[in-house]
Amino acid sequence: MQNLKVSENPVQLEHVKKKNPKKALKLITTVSTFGGLLFGYDTGVINGALPFMAKPDQLNLNALTEGLVASSLILGAAIGSLLGGRLSDKKGRRSLIMYLAILFLFSTIGCVIAxxxxxxxxxxxxxGLAVGGSSVIIPSYLAEMSPSDQRGMMVSRNELMIVTGQFLAYICNAVIGNTLGDTGHVWRYMLVVATLPAVALWIGVVVLPESPRWLASKGRIAEALKVLQMIRNESVAQQELNExxxxxxxxHKIEKVSLKDLRVPWVQRIIVIGVVIGGVSQLVGINSIMYYGxxxxxxxxxxxxxxxxxxxxxxxxxxxxxxxGMTLTNKVNRRTMLLTGLSGVTVVLIAIGISTFVLTGSPALPFVVLSLTVLYLAFFQGAIGPLGWxxxxxIFPARLRGVGMGIATLFLWLCNFIVGLLFPTLLSTLGLxxxxxxxAVFGFIGIAFVAKNLPETRGLSLEQIEDNFKMRAIN
Known part of the structure; x- marks a missing residue:
C-alpha cells in the first residue's frame, strides 16, 4: 500500500482552499468523526439485536455464545487500538481512516449475512479491529488538525459522536424491533443500518487532507505548509509549521524507552494508576448497560x-x-469529579441490586430499574467516561506516554471484553x-484507590504533573 499524498489530489486541495479555515475545520471534524459514530453504533446495535439473534430459529445463542458475539468486537478493538497507532505512523492518518472505513463496511456486511x-x-x-483503530487514530488526527485553543473541544467531539452513535442504534433498534419484530431476520435489518455511515466515511475521506504533523515528520514540509494554509489563517500557518x-x-533527541525505565518506582506508580483507572472504569459495569440494556x-x-x-x-x-461532562472537565478538579462519579455509580448499582431483590415480581420493578440505569449513566458518562481517558x-511523561497509554488502554479494553463476555453468564447464575x-464491589475499590493514590492534575502542565510524581516518590 502506498501513502496517499495530499499533493496527489489537486481537486481535494482546491475544494478545501476555497473555504475559510473555520469551515474547513468544521468539515474535517464532521467527516472524520463518522468513525466515532460507527464506533458507537456498532457497539450499541448489539443491545437490541441480541434478543432476536439468540432465538432458536436464528443463531440459537446460549449465555456463552451471546457473550462471545457481544465481546468479540471488544477483543478485536483491543488489538486494533494497539496496531492502529503504528500503522497510521507509517501510512498516514488520512490513509488509515480510509482503510478503516472499508473495514467497517465489509465487516458490517459480513455480520448482516452471517x-x-x-x-x-x-x-x-x-x-472490532476497525473500532479499535478508529478509537486511536481519529482523536490523534483531530488533535493534529486543530488549533491549540480548540483542541479540547474538537477531540471531545469524537467522544460525543460515539455516544450519539449508540443513541441512534437504540432508536433504530426500537423502531425496527417494533415494526418488524415478527420478522425472523429483524436483527439483520438493525445491523445493516451501520453501512450508511461507513459509506459516508469512505466517500468523505476524499475531502480530508493529511495531517500536517505527519507530513512534516516524513520530511514533506511543503505539503504540510499547504495543509496548514487551508486550516489556519495565513499569519499563523508558517509559525505553526516552525513549532x-x-x-x-x-x-528525535528523546531516548527510546527501555525496560529499565519501567522499573523506576515513580514510573511504576503511574502505570498502576493508569491500569486501575482504565480497568475500574469498565469493571463497574458500564458496558453491561450499553451492550445488554x-x-x-x-x-x-x-x-x-x-x-x-x-x-x-x-x-x-x-x-x-x-x-x-465536556463542559465540566476544565471547571472541576479531576480527582473530585472522578470520586463523585464513582460514588454515584456505586450507590446506584447497590440500589439496582436491592430493588431487583426486594421488588421481584412487582409491576413497578422494570420502571425502577430503568430510572436507576438512567441515573447510573448520568454519573458515569458525565464524569467517569470523559475523565478516564x-x-x-x-499522567504519563512524554517519553513514556506511548508505552504507558498502550498498557493502560490495553487493560481498559480487556476489562471491557471480560464484562461483555461474562455478563450473560453472570446474569443466568447470579441474577440481576x-x-x-x-x-458495586469494583466501585468501592475504585473509590478507595482514587482517594489514596490519584493526585490532582487540573491546571498543571504535563511537566508539572511529572515533577509531582517524582517529588512524591522522594518523599
Missing part, C-alpha cells in the same frame, strides 16, 4: 418490544451527560441483583 454464530463472531472481531518542526526535532430491562419485567423503546432513554441520557493521557452487587 449464517451462524461462528461466522458472526469472526466478523464482529474484524469489526511542529522544532517539536519533531526535540522528539435491553436484556436487563427484559429481566426486570419489560417485554422485548417495550424494553427496546425504554432503552432509548439510556442512550439519550448518555449523550446529554457527555455534553455536560483524559487522566490516562495526562447479584451481578450488580459484584459491579
Amino acid at each position: 449464517p451462524n454464530a461462528s461466522i458472526m463472531i469472526i466478523f464482529r472481531f474484524f469489526l 511542529i518542526k522544532a517539536h519533531i526535532q526535540a522528539e 435491553t436484556q436487563i430491562l427484559e429481566n426486570a419485567g419489560f417485554g422485548t418490544k417495550t424494553a427496546l423503546i425504554a432503552n432509548v432513554a439510556n442512550g439519550l441520557i448518555a449523550v446529554i451527560a457527555v455534553m455536560v 483524559l487522566i490516562i493521557a495526562e 441483583s447479584g451481578t450488580f452487587f459484584l459491579f
Whole structure:
C-alpha cells in the first residue's frame, strides 16, 4: 500500500482552499468523526439485536455464545487500538481512516449475512479491529488538525459522536424491533443500518487532507505548509509549521524507552494508576448497560418490544451527560469529579441490586430499574467516561506516554471484553441483583484507590504533573 499524498489530489486541495479555515475545520471534524459514530453504533446495535439473534430459529445463542458475539468486537478493538497507532505512523492518518472505513463496511456486511454464530463472531472481531483503530487514530488526527485553543473541544467531539452513535442504534433498534419484530431476520435489518455511515466515511475521506504533523515528520514540509494554509489563517500557518518542526526535532533527541525505565518506582506508580483507572472504569459495569440494556430491562419485567423503546432513554441520557461532562472537565478538579462519579455509580448499582431483590415480581420493578440505569449513566458518562481517558493521557511523561497509554488502554479494553463476555453468564447464575452487587464491589475499590493514590492534575502542565510524581516518590 502506498501513502496517499495530499499533493496527489489537486481537486481535494482546491475544494478545501476555497473555504475559510473555520469551515474547513468544521468539515474535517464532521467527516472524520463518522468513525466515532460507527464506533458507537456498532457497539450499541448489539443491545437490541441480541434478543432476536439468540432465538432458536436464528443463531440459537446460549449465555456463552451471546457473550462471545457481544465481546468479540471488544477483543478485536483491543488489538486494533494497539496496531492502529503504528500503522497510521507509517501510512498516514488520512490513509488509515480510509482503510478503516472499508473495514467497517465489509465487516458490517459480513455480520448482516452471517449464517451462524461462528461466522458472526469472526466478523464482529474484524469489526472490532476497525473500532479499535478508529478509537486511536481519529482523536490523534483531530488533535493534529486543530488549533491549540480548540483542541479540547474538537477531540471531545469524537467522544460525543460515539455516544450519539449508540443513541441512534437504540432508536433504530426500537423502531425496527417494533415494526418488524415478527420478522425472523429483524436483527439483520438493525445491523445493516451501520453501512450508511461507513459509506459516508469512505466517500468523505476524499475531502480530508493529511495531517500536517505527519507530513512534516516524513520530511514533506511543503505539503504540510499547504495543509496548514487551508486550516489556519495565513499569519499563523508558517509559525505553526516552525513549532511542529522544532517539536519533531526535540522528539528525535528523546531516548527510546527501555525496560529499565519501567522499573523506576515513580514510573511504576503511574502505570498502576493508569491500569486501575482504565480497568475500574469498565469493571463497574458500564458496558453491561450499553451492550445488554435491553436484556436487563427484559429481566426486570419489560417485554422485548417495550424494553427496546425504554432503552432509548439510556442512550439519550448518555449523550446529554457527555455534553455536560465536556463542559465540566476544565471547571472541576479531576480527582473530585472522578470520586463523585464513582460514588454515584456505586450507590446506584447497590440500589439496582436491592430493588431487583426486594421488588421481584412487582409491576413497578422494570420502571425502577430503568430510572436507576438512567441515573447510573448520568454519573458515569458525565464524569467517569470523559475523565478516564483524559487522566490516562495526562499522567504519563512524554517519553513514556506511548508505552504507558498502550498498557493502560490495553487493560481498559480487556476489562471491557471480560464484562461483555461474562455478563450473560453472570446474569443466568447470579441474577440481576447479584451481578450488580459484584459491579458495586469494583466501585468501592475504585473509590478507595482514587482517594489514596490519584493526585490532582487540573491546571498543571504535563511537566508539572511529572515533577509531582517524582517529588512524591522522594518523599
